[in-house]
Amino acid sequence: MATKRLLQFSLSLLTRQAHARSQVGLWIDAGSRFENDSNNGVAHFLEHMIFKGTSKRSQTSLELEVENMGAHLNAYTSREQTVYYAKCFSKDLPQALDILSDIIQNSTLGEQEIERERGVILREMQEVETNLQEVIFDHLHSIAYQGTPLGRTILGPTENIKTINRNDLKEYISTHYKGPRIVLAAAGGVNHDNLVKLSEQYFGNITAGYDSEIPISAPCRFTGCDIRVRDDDMPLAHVALAVEGCGWSNADNIALMVANTLIGSWDRSHGGGANLAGRLASNSARGNLCHSFQAFNTCYTDTGMWGIYFVSEKLSIDDMIFNIQNEWMRLCNNVTDFEIQRAKNLLKTNLLLQLDGSTPICEDIGRQMLCYGRRIPLPELDARIDAVDAETIKSVCTKYLYDQCPAVAAVGPIEQLPDYNLDKKVKLTMIAFLGDFTLTPVSSSSYFDSVKPLRNDSLI
Template sequence: MAIIRHLTRTTLSLSLLSLSNGSTRSASSLLHRSPPPPQDPTLMQYDRLSNSINTKIKRLDHPDPRFLRYTSPHPTSSLDLTPILSSPRTRITTLPNGLRVATQSTQWDKTATVGVWVDAGSRFETDETNGVAHFLEHMILNGTKSRSGKALWEEVENMGGYLNAYTSREQTTYYVKVMGEEVPMALDILADMLQNSCMDEALIDQERGIILQEKEEVEMQAEEVIFDHLHATAFQYSPLGRTILGPVNNIKKITKADLQDYVSTHYAAHRMVICGVGAVRHEDIVEQVKKLFTKLSANPNTSLQWVANQPTIFTGSEVRIIDDDAPLAQFAIAFEGASYTDPDSIALMVMQTVLSSWDKTSGAGKHMGSELAQKVSINELAESMAAFSTNYSDTGLFGVYAVAKPDCLEDLSQAIMYQITKLIYRVSEVDVIRARNQLKSSMLLHLDGTTPVAEDIGRQLLKYGRRIPLTELMARIDAVDVDTVKHVANRFIFDKDMAIAAMGPIQGLQDYNWFRRRTYWLRY
């Protein structure tokens, strides 16, 4: 056996020498940049050469030590968790009817955000009623039985407040930002809006025209249109595939009965969260909510039952809208992603940060850490690009959106698919560490202000049933390593179908089979 091992080492050494024109000296010259390792006088010349080459290979497997020393992504000392541990506490109270009240008080804030988060959006509609959730949002902001639309908005403005609302595919939100002393009045306005909304037929017809105009404006925003088409092709014949505003024909025929039925079915107490952040006191908010929110529906139909009855199925497909008159082409490539509660949702967020985003007006350009951003910037392949990871109750979308000139589509597609598929096979530890740090920073920076914090609390209570502490969230992000990224990429990307939406001058964009073929690498 000793003879066989010796012959193996000798054969390896001879094969390495053959790469350098058969010269021992030329092979050694490739390695003389670094001091040779201590040599054992008992080893033969070929053995010493083999050992020196193996040492060189091992050295290349590690990052440059100078990089780790001066600009290291590795923490040199234990992370100071004092600011996170001392963050304000989120207090939650569940009332007998199932209504949840959550607050986060901060002594240094003079303002407060109070709002209502409802587990109801366009996903909880049918083909015939698609658009009702957004229409209802407009009607609720248009006055109540005791406050006309003008009186409602004047009251908010007179106390220096800011009233807003929005509807998404799975959530509807109404919130007011006011000074701390005006919180009781803000809650009174919210309760009146949600329980005593004026559904007058004349107001419905008036709002119908406003919504149709809003739809025309949205259709002029290419990014909104692309993602609507992406959802439509990815989630065909399912609620998530429908638009939030609904088709024009539905908007024209939505009635008062449709609006009232949606309220009684989905605006139930156990599907709502009332949240206050800033200059608020939890006990006061709870007492006011008990007195004000007394007319909410108690319909037992829950969002989980609705989702279970209408499951979402991801369909590998594409939609292309050719418009040669448009100056730029836009397209989005998406794989089926993770749901909110999926354990791999955090890893997908890290992967999204690894791919990153870039815009032509960005000053970073070729100096960004993302290889995809560097490739796009150096070769001027796009006007902008951005990776995204969107979560829903039972599914999600993970992919890249890009805007580019028509003659750059082929090279841009190649760069995007290479970097996405590369996550399965080869990910550097430095890239993962940088992505974790960027993700944690962006999350903390996003929670700057009472309104973002209130939105975070309301969304988490609807989706997770609890507020995830920052320490837990940071720990979950830090737990994502290279192996985790490869495992998750293998689950969601390797040889998986995708959805593609594209529009503009897109004749140069490769077909679906081209993209599908590049979801894996063949290696022999």
């Protein structure tokens, strides 16, 4: 069971006691979504700079101190969050907290280190560009959320990386690293009361107020359209399709998680064939439709993307998309209680397996505190999943999938990818026949209608 405390300086503290080793981290409500066109990439740049020395510790002494503890210090940046965390022995927890508080409050951000780190980030960008899955999802965000903060990449454009300076970094810290936007999470061999005292000692100087207007993330609209990067020299096509999903705290999110689990994933290299439980996996194996696919449900504060990413031969793209549409329409119209029960069991199993160890537990605590304002107990989450039935899935999926405008991103030999503008002239309708259904194309002004307004029903 996790224990929560709101400290006097508005920083939230949550702990879960379990083992002799511990993980402690800072989850900050700040990521690339809180940037603009001119400073896009500053949150990620700051993540790199935060370990380059403080007013109390040089970079060398910081690295030696962490190594002598046998600890691990790391960080990552996403579109809505920045995380700094340390893994250490429980006896070294005070020292780990001292280091974490020092790096976010007293980093020197030296000019020489900034110039050196530009090259590191540019090389990282080159590595990212070789990972086609990351490239596809960056493209998908860029078109689905075009003209909004979520459409920007986390690393930022090359020109920004070359021009971000010390003032940009300090301004980002002073604007976003405030008590109410920070969660201190810990798991493992942690005593909650002791951690409260240590937190007040090391983080008591973090301010809670703002000198000027409080920064608020702008609403991000979802736009259905496509982006295609055709390269016939590539051996395989990489394609992602997504419709607008919902935010973390939306009441529909649990049903979409179950639907996402029902679609599932499959990889030819992992074995399994026509006898797989999932229909899309079985059809993919039997018909040689793709090399792999992965359903996804990406959530943000007020919006999300629900869809599928697949890798296939160029001549199989059209057949794969047809089968995906088939499965999506089944969710809206013809899914059975037996399938839903199987998906719910698998979802609960996956959620439990993801909490194996202090590291994923700490991650879960920090993320849920930022997203929900509390950590949802497992019995409550289990009950929410159990409440989903076939009718719930049909209703929710009809709302989010049927007659909605998808975003499509594709890279590789994609000549066979159906033309988006041609598809806009066709409307897919669902007709149920004796427990099965067919997809019948009929003339329509537009299959891709306007995106409906967001719902903000609380999951809490």
